[in-house]
Amino acid sequence: MSILEKLQTIDRRIVYLLLFLSVGLALIPRKPLPVIPSNQARSAFEAIENAPTDKLVIIGADWSASTRGENGAQTIAILHHLMKRRLPFAIMGFDPQGPELVAAEAEKLAKRYNYQYGTDWINWGFRPPGTINATLKAMVRGFQEGMKQDSKNIPLSDHVRLPMMARFKDINDVGVLVVVTPSQTFESWVAFVQGIKGTPLVFCPTAVMAPEAYQYLDSGQMVGMLTGLKGALEYEGLVKEPGRATAQGLALSVSHILIILLIVVGNLGYLAQKRRQKSQQGVG
């Protein structure tokens, strides 16, 4: 077996070690890489930038701690933009951890942007995933009918404690939908909420889910998309709030370079093996 052929059978533990080292080292420098935002990230930014301030933004937070690496960074970047523009927003989700995680980030940022709970933002909380279609359909007709109360069990009809709910009644009062999810729940949002009034929908999937969404961008059912950590990185650049994604950008690029090199190396080994087999057959 030649050296080239051995490249095809590198011990996977060496690959893991290389990945640990390269990502670990790439996380240390603080200087961010220059970023050119993609069209879909720019469209997402423009949708929120142009949203009327007297309309509500709904954040569908259907993610959990396991995809925090991507969805967390996307959410924080979007929250910065919403609060900079003083857009009122509501958080809801069909994963029990989603609304809690987003609300925790919103509370941190609320102090900086002077956002008041119940006046500028609200957490409608978690709803069981099995009821997603029914809940969304009810919510479109009226928030009180669909959600009834917030995550602290305050009825949405209590306009003293939740004054913003006096202004926003149903889908007609929604300016933008932001759906952050690593799963297929976005289909319910498109079919049962976006499609009713053509409300602009910004989609923030994990990079795994992104390819499934391109046809919705093409058809206009989604106005913009943040593709995983890269999307978050682009959005942080657009809102000029470098954060977690910007800090991890170099590590992401380095890991991609390593994977590309490994693919090239593996294929060189494959070609060498193929050539040897061919020449052996020729001799035989």
Added chain:
Amino acid sequence: MLDFISANAGAIQMWVAVACTLGIYSILYKENKIYRFFEHAFIGLAMGWTIRTAWVDVLYPNFYQRIFHEGRWWWILALPLGLMLYLIYSRKYNWMARISIGFLLGLSAGQTFQSFAGLYYKQIVTTFKPIVPQAAEGSMKAVTLSGAINNLIFLAIIICVMTYFFFSFEVKSKVVQKTANTGRWVLMIAFGAIFGSTIMARMALFISRMDFLIKQFGGTFVPWLK
């Protein structure tokens, strides 16, 4: 003891998180007892979390509170239908569970009609793209030569891929066979693109854990790592 834990909650949380992360990653070397311990701990924790969610986030606010705090006693009528689902574990009475399952399947099948229309009908319309250059008309943008070529490729791919997914026609024509084969090739190219995108997703999750290990954890001991 409790005082010590509450006073050092943050540090303990971090050490536990580090141990869990490294324990789970230890499978990358080989299957071992440490991984097995954390695997079982993870499954147990997830189970506990599920039970907590079922009560705190689902049953209490949507059922118990409605009936006992808000006095909507008629919500109790949903209980037999729900309880019937548990009869799935009885070999004698599992036919009763099928009533509830049938009810749920029927409900979701009904919603699928709206879902199908909402998701896909608009996409049918967006395939109506001109395949020759056209001037701007009304709200529609002009179609340039490159746009027209793009649209032609778009149409060809739709035809090829859909041909590949016909199962009930016996294909004897070589043209149709070649179209379906092209469809398979196009699918493979698309899968390659999806694969690339997913590598990014996996790396992002890995980087997030490494960020925790190096910057958050390592940074508490070596400040310049932060």
Added chain:
Amino acid sequence: MEHSDPVNSTLTFIICAAILTMIFRSRRGKQPFIRRIPGLNAIDDAVGRATEMGRPMLLQPGLGGIDVITLQALAILAYVARAAARFGNRIIMPVADASFIPVAEEAIRESYNLEGRVESFRAEDIMFLSDRQFAFAAGVAGLINREKVATAFLFGLFFAESLIMAENANQIGAIQVAGTPSTTQIPFLIAACDYVIIGDEFYAATAFLTREPTLVGSLVGQDIGKAVILLICILGVLITTIMGPDNFLMNWFTPLWWKR
């Protein structure tokens, strides 16, 4: 429907009518043609390999519960279980939804029963691990490594956990056959598995293996529906090319909500 118009309703009606007609025709005994899916041949080879090695087989119905996709996956896995019963292989079937266990148990027991080997059926090998995605994946990865499965059959609804399971089985040298309608997971299954049934082939595979008239009929009906949609797309492109974007077909098919 909240966002439908007469044209879209008619299209829905045509698709449903085609599916129902073909189901009824099929039930009356008129078995239509279905082409064989190449990946299906691999199932028997994989079972044979597990028999030779004397090691268990992993049957994985994905993360779904009692839903259409998972029930179709169970039909394929029941076919595998029947072959396992015939050759005396042990099967291990971890599931992510506790309510799915009795359904799976019944189907697998029936497979053993059909081969006259019901005494070999081990109910404890159909087990619930967790309904949390990655906890479930960690559990399955552990099982694969401990039991050193010879083959793995991954059929059903998969998400990001698919690669964790497939990669672990690949590392221990298991033969893997997979099938899923989850488009985003197919690439990893292609990379890590030996044979993969892609997209709609998953439904065709169920119909082909079970020959259940309802499944066969609905598959043929769906083909008619797909053909109608393809025809509309081609017509739409031609008419838009000739008449411009403001044409009668575009106006017919543009739902009312889109015009608002």
